[in-house]
Amino acid sequence: MRPKVSLLLIALALLIAGPLRAGTFLILETTRLADGKVLERTELRAEGSRLRLDTDGGRSSVIYLADQQTVRVLNHKKRSYLEVDQQTTESLARGLKRANQELRSRLEGLPASQREAAERLLNSTLGPDTAKATPEVVIVPTGGTDEIEGRACREFEVLKEGTRVADVCKADFAAVGIVPETLDGLRQLAGFLRESLSALAPEGLRGRSLDALDSFDQLDGVPLRVRAYERGEAVRQSRITEIETRQLPSSDFAVPQGYQKTVGLNVRDHIGAP
Numbered sequence: 716m717r718p719k720v721s722l723l724l725i726a727l728a729l730l731i732a733g734p735l736r737a738g739t740f741l742i743l744e745t746t747r748l749a750d751g752k753v754l755e756r757t758e759l760r761a762e763g764s765r766l767r768l769d770t771d772g773g774r775s776s777v778i779y780l781a782d783q784q785t786v787r788v789l790n791h792k793k794r795s796y797l798e799v800d801q802q803t804t805e806s807l808a809r810g811l812k813r814a815n816q817e818l819r820s821r822l823e824g825l826p827a828s829q830r831e832a833a834e835r836l837l838n839s840t841l842g843p844d845t846a847k848a849t850p851e852v853v854i855v856p857t858g859g860t861d862e863i864e865g866r867a868c869r870e871f872e873v874l875k876e877g878t879r880v881a882d883v884c885k886a887d888f889a890a891v892g893i894v895p896e897t898l899d900g901l902r903q904l905a906g907f908l909r910e911s912l913s914a915l916a917p918e919g920l921r922g923r924s925l926d927a928l929d930s931f932d933q934l935d936g937v938p939l940r941v942r943a944y945e946r947g948e949a950v951r952q953s954r955i956t957e958i959e960t961r962q963l964p965s966s967d968f969a970v971p972q973g974y975q976k977t978v979g980l981n982v983r984d985h986i987g988a989p
Contacts, residue, residue: 737762737960737961737962737963738760738761738762738763738765738960738961738962738963739759739760739761739762739893739958739959739960739961740758740759740760740957740958740959740960740961740963741758741759741761741955741957741958741959742756742757742758742759742955742956742957742958743756743757743758743759743953743954743955743956744756744757744953744954744956745757745951745952745953745954746951746952746954747950747951748942748949748950748951748952749950754951755770755771756770757769757770758770760961760963760967760968762963762968763896764780764781764782764903765778765779765780765781765968766778766779766781766904766968767779767967767968773791774790774791774792775788775789775790775791776788776789776791777789778968778969778970779903779904780968781903781904783800784800784801785798785799785800786798786799786800786904787799787970789970789971789974790977794971794973794974794975795974795975795976795977796970796974796975796976796977797976797977798976815837818837819834819837822834851875851876852873852874852875852880853873853874854871854872854873854874854883854934855871855872855874856869856870856871857870857871857872857882858870861884861940863884863886863939863940863954863955864939864955864956864957866886866890866891866939867886867890868884868885868886868890868939868940869884869885869886870882870883870884870885871883871884871885871934879944879947880943880944881941881942881943881944882941882942882944882949883934883938883940883941883942884938884939884940884941885934885936885937885938885939886936886937886939887936887937888936888937891937891939891958892958892959892960893937893958893960895935937955937958938955939954939955940952940953940954940955941953941954
């Protein structure tokens, strides 16, 4: 499965309101550049180390608790949730590595052409047999500027091993009217997803749509616009259309009462096909 979420998933009002704390509320809209079609509209709530993403018309949600290194994906229709933490991803990574090695050992007796084709398939799904260094992602200022929803921003390119995978227009925190600490959870989620997906399958489970996320914890500011590139062309754009400081109840970051925990990691059942 190739993740396409700019990160983004889905939510609903929770049952019991808790104490209110100041946080950041923003709306992110993702469009396809070829025809301007809106692909996704996401509401994000961030307060310190806690984060919540709501999208897809309220059918599912993602809650991230940085202090627990845990992501919970909620399916509101099924009233269930999936939980992913560091221990789970490490265990899965070990299992995938064993399966990878076992499958490759069975290829040794195949003719060369069949073996090469099978190895390419394994590389694209389970990742290479040997550990591979995480691709270098760097951010380069272009010197350009723009204005998004009345807020000035500076433009940067995101390069992966020298190839442009995204460009970002970043505003200073003061210009947006929030303090850096309110987005700590989003930065930590970026790092958690990068490490978890790399552990599971360095090649097969990573998509270009996550390359901009790779860079978020390196940005000192708020990315008001992110364009994703494929084969040298900009294909999608995510843009913040609304951002404000808001009081957030603790219940925004909790699993609703009565939701059942799902065993396994069938993420597609929770967030839909990419």
